[in-house]
Amino acid sequence: MHPPGSDVVVVRHGEIGVKSDQVRRKMETRLAGNVNSLLADRDVDGEVDRHRNRIFVHTDEPEAATAAATDAFGVVSASPAVTVEPTLEAIADALRDATEAHYDGGTFAVSARRAGEQDAHPFASTDIESEGGSAVWETIESMGSEAEVDLDDPDFELFVECREDEAYVFLEKRDGPGGMPLGTQRPVVAMVSGGIDSPVAAWQMMRRGCPIVPVYVDLGDYGGPDHQARAAATVADLARYAPSYDLDLRIVPGGDVVAELAEQTTDTRMLHLRRFVVAVGEAVARETGAVGVVTGEAIGQKSSQTSANLAVTDAAVELPVHRPCLTMDKTEVIEQARDIGTYEESTIDAGCNRVAPSFPETNADLETVRAVEPDDLFSRARVVAGEAEIVPIDTE
Numbered sequence: 001m002h003p004p005g006s007d008v009v010v011v012r013h014g015e016i017g018v019k020s021d022q023v024r025r026k027m028e029t030r031l032a033g034n035v036n037s038l039l040a041d042r043d044v045d046g047e048v049d050r051h052r053n054r055i056f057v058h059t060d061e062p063e064a065a066t067a068a069a070t071d072a073f074g075v076v077s078a079s080p081a082v083t084v085e086p087t088l089e090a091i092a093d094a095l096r097d098a099t100e101a102h103y104d105g106g107t108f109a110v111s112a113r114r115a116g117e118q119d120a121h122p123f124a125s126t127d128i129e130s131e132g133g134s135a136v137w138e139t140i141e142s143m144g145s146e147a148e149v150d151l152d153d154p155d156f157e158l159f160v161e162c163r164e165d166e167a168y169v170f171l172e173k174r175d176g177p178g179g180m181p182l183g184t185q186r187p188v189v190a191m192v193s194g195g196i197d198s199p200v201a202a203w204q205m206m207r208r209g210c211p212i213v214p215v216y217v218d219l220g221d222y223g224g225p226d227h228q229a230r231a232a233a234t235v236a237d238l239a240r241y242a243p244s245y246d247l248d249l250r251i252v253p254g255g256d257v258v259a260e261l262a263e264q265t266t267d268t269r270m271l272h273l274r275r276f277v278v279a280v281g282e283a284v285a286r287e288t289g290a291v292g293v294v295t296g297e298a299i300g301q302k303s304s305q306t307s308a309n310l311a312v313t314d315a316a317v318e319l320p321v322h323r324p325c326l327t328m329d330k331t332e333v334i335e336q337a338r339d340i341g342t343y344e345e346s347t348i349d350a351g352c353n354r355v356a357p358s359f360p361e362t363n364a365d366l367e368t369v370r371a372v373e374p375d376d377l378f379s380r381a382r383v384v385a386g387e388a389e390i391v392p393i394d395t396e
């Protein structure tokens, strides 16, 4: 919902604001670039402008530009707005127009804030609220409704942000993902299995600024083309958030190793497999300059993900294994997968075979696992990582 004549999107960021001036400038520049890429990728007209702790998108497509801006990591909220002169008269006019266009009954409130020099305007934000409130009141009455103010929980809220040279009037603050601008951290390798959890974990790392290098381990007879296609589809969903980053999927041929593990190991099988998977991730990280490996594991979600078993998995690699879903319940992960748009792809039936043994070890001890593990597991992880096929991701 936007006021008539909306010509700009006011974009707010959060944590960047507490950084030193130099870091903040760098991060804002990155954020502005990322918003620009999202607009271009979606064919939305818009000119991105940085100004005093805010990013503005000047556009004649306010809804589409707001949707693009609220997909940029680092954005806390964005509002499609109409720009007016910073005078009480011009602001009141815009509030009247917005009310006529969108008021649909119920209580209302006008919330105003002024930014910049305190003496830049001959009025205070409370003056905007009282004069603007009167204008809205009269408009509602002239529309044949009974006007009523509710400052705590209004049905219809109008916002004014008044700066030195311009004021903006808007009707909503649409949430962005928050976090930090993508590209302000070093990349991490994202192990994507095509399940529900791993795309959520990868997205969470992106949200904190890390570009991802997506990797799928082809499980051979235990995976199959549908399983692989599902992983690629979830990466395509993630790529929509990062149009200027390379999210091509590395498909690592792990089928022979998985088949051997299935044949030669029993209760500790899933631990060897997990250790192999993260070792593949570490090998890709070394090759690509990434500084960690991210997985979708959560404590206790599966037998291989008990706190004891995660410790055994971690011991396979030197780089940190990041697990943003670690303490989340499955229902929370599912909710988030739905929110970010990866849920549907990750629940397509891929009909793969079961690798897990009937009685998996849940309280593994590193020495015991090492004693029964193939000696060449990690050297093979490095070899197959080097043989990865790089598949371009189609976001259409």
Ligand SMILES: Nc1ncnc2c1ncn2[C@@H]1O[C@H](COP(=O)(O)OP(=O)(O)OP(=O)(O)O)[C@@H](O)[C@H]1O
Residues within 6 Å of the ligand: 190, 191, 192, 193, 194, 195, 196, 197, 198, 199, 215, 216, 217, 218, 219, 277, 294, 295, 296, 297, 302, 304
């Ligand atoms: N074939 C694979 N290729 C790449 N990474 C994988 C693969 N299988 C598992 N992983 C990684 O290991 C983690 C744990 O694997 P597990 O098999 O328990 O999860 P899953 O149920 O298959 O998938 P998800 O955790 O995504 O729901 C995954 O979240 C993913 O990060």
